[in-house]
Amino acid sequence: MSENTILLKMQNITKRFPGVLANDHVDIECQKGQVLGLLGENGAGKTTLMNILYGLFQPDQGQIFVDGKEVVIKSPSEAINCGIGMVHQHFKLVDTLTVIENVILGIPTNKAVLDFGPAKEKLKKLCEEYELYVDPDAVVWRLPVGQQQWVEILKALYRDCKVLVLDEPTAVLTPSESDQLCRAIRRITAQGRSVVFISHKLREVIEITDKVTVIRDGKVIGTVDTKEATQAKLAEMMVGRPVTIERKARLKQPKQTPVLVMKGVNAFDDRGVQALKDFTLTVHAGEIVGVAGVDGNGQRELAECITGLRKTSSGSITIKDTPVTGVISDPSFVGFIPEDRQKTGLVLDFTVAENLLIKDYTKEPYVKKGILQYPAIKKHATELIKKYNVKAPSGDVKVKTLSGGNQQKVVIARELDAQPVLDVASHPTRGLDLGAVASVHDILLRERERGAAVLFISAELQEVMALSDRIIVLYSGQIMGDLDGETASQSTIGQLMLGQRMEAKHE
Numbered sequence: 001m002s003e004n005t006i007l008l009k010m011q012n013i014t015k016r017f018p019g020v021l022a023n024d025h026v027d028i029e030c031q032k033g034q035v036l037g038l039l040g041e042n043g044a045g046k047t048t049l050m051n052i053l054y055g056l057f058q059p060d061q062g063q064i065f066v067d068g069k070e071v072v073i074k075s076p077s078e079a080i081n082c083g084i085g086m087v088h089q090h091f092k093l094v095d096t097l098t099v100i101e102n103v104i105l106g107i108p109t110n111k112a113v114l115d116f117g118p119a120k121e122k123l124k125k126l127c128e129e130y131e132l133y134v135d136p137d138a139v140v141w142r143l144p145v146g147q148q149q150w151v152e153i154l155k156a157l158y159r160d161c162k163v164l165v166l167d168e169p170t171a172v173l174t175p176s177e178s179d180q181l182c183r184a185i186r187r188i189t190a191q192g193r194s195v196v197f198i199s200h201k202l203r204e205v206i207e208i209t210d211k212v213t214v215i216r217d218g219k220v221i222g223t224v225d226t227k228e229a230t231q232a233k234l235a236e237m238m239v240g241r242p243v244t245i246e247r248k249a250r251l252k253q254p255k256q257t258p259v260l261v262m263k264g265v266n267a268f269d270d271r272g273v274q275a276l277k278d279f280t281l282t283v284h285a286g287e288i289v290g291v292a293g294v295d296g297n298g299q300r301e302l303a304e305c306i307t308g309l310r311k312t313s314s315g316s317i318t319i320k321d322t323p324v325t326g327v328i329s330d331p332s333f334v335g336f337i338p339e340d341r342q343k344t345g346l347v348l349d350f351t352v353a354e355n356l357l358i359k360d361y362t363k364e365p366y367v368k369k370g371i372l373q374y375p376a377i378k379k380h381a382t383e384l385i386k387k388y389n390v391k392a393p394s395g396d397v398k399v400k401t402l403s404g405g406n407q408q409k410v411v412i413a414r415e416l417d418a419q420p421v422l423d424v425a426s427h428p429t430r431g432l433d434l435g436a437v438a439s440v441h442d443i444l445l446r447e448r449e450r451g452a453a454v455l456f457i458s459a460e461l462q463e464v465m466a467l468s469d470r471i472i473v474l475y476s477g478q479i480m481g482d483l484d485g486e487t488a489s490q491s492t493i494g495q496l497m498l499g500q501r502m503e504a505k506h507e
């Protein structure tokens, strides 16, 4: 659709939080049928701008126009009435309700007893139209995260939005789900709707958007036509200097002592399906073992078994010759960056300083005679905020007020600063901007040099290849191949990820 009408315009938007200017005179606009990419480092102000559009925050200044008319949006329900739909960076579904209940939640009705029949019909049509299939009667928490994402999108489409905001929708998707989403976005815009697409994955931004607005420190740096953009150019606009994710030269560590030793481990997932099958792996001190694979092939259960959060049904796991028998809480033993930072990594209502301390709260100098020592706690937080480059006005703010990427940095800082013998990093760069990804890679390489054993789980092939000394490929709970990180090729790993076992020969 090539109608030249501007469907969404946000003009001169300014929003200040205590100590932070999150949006500084921001202008964006999006035409009918267009996909606008919003790009920027963690904490640049992307989510804030979209939360203003969705009525969750009031701007200090600025105007919003939808379809040429100025609108004042005071709440999400007003946003929905204006035709705005939003899928949040962290999902807002009610886990214990079914898909259809979530979809119609909040839609006013004058009936005393809900009749799901017509709603289900309408949902089914939408599923078919956009090829995003979900079972209306499934309970949300049991759905894989990709399908939860479809529910969020279908929910917005059900309300017939004109503008759909997707805040980092692909951070949690597998590559094939991301492709599916791209196809759905094309169908959505073909009908004259507009999409605002936020992502840190430049390849996707280039593939799916028509134009891109780059934000840095709350200000618009520029808007470019995607046709004229390259990944390198966007990265540079975003960070202010060139950045790439490449394999760095490293000292070959002589094979050192085994740290993590897993033998014949079997384990089940939450649904009772076998998630790890006869899993045998050794990770040595001073070694980064990358776990490649499409998400959902046992990665989560692997990390949970190692850290004692999940029981194995058979086999043995030892860390430095100590068998894992329960949850490991000694921060100098195992550092664990869990895949879901909001549910298991952080206590959102605690401050940054408190979150940085969670594992050490019984120790001096933070506690003396049973009393928390706030000056010491604050000092510790200030140091870590600086060292790990967390964008936060101070350690006293609640962790939930940080941007997604900066929340992740808090987890990393807490988990790795005690210098554990084993680091288990599960998707540690998910949702991080390119500059931050590079700095997490540097941190993990430093951990390796320090002599930590590092298990690095990621669905991003490029970074597994950039970082690992050895790469194991996980498929359906089994190791399909164990490759040398220096020589492994993308095509071999790709084949193994799809479940094709390696030939007997070596690479």
Ligand SMILES: Nc1ncnc2c1ncn2[C@@H]1O[C@H](COP(=O)(O)OP(=O)(O)OP(=O)(O)O)[C@@H](O)[C@H]1O
Residues within 6 Å of the ligand: 017, 018, 020, 021, 022, 040, 041, 042, 043, 044, 045, 046, 047, 048, 049, 089, 391, 392, 401, 402, 403, 404, 405, 406, 431, 433
């Ligand atoms: N409710 C809030 N209270 C205080 N500060 C906030 C609040 N929400 C956001 N901020 C701050 O505003 C700034 C912009 O955050 P925002 O979440 O918009 O960033 P973002 O661009 O979405 O980053 P990311 O890529 O990490 O998701 C950050 O410094 C953040 O700490």
Ligand SMILES: [Mg+2]
Residues within 6 Å of the ligand: 046, 047, 048, 089, 167, 403, 404
């Ligand atoms: Mg955000």
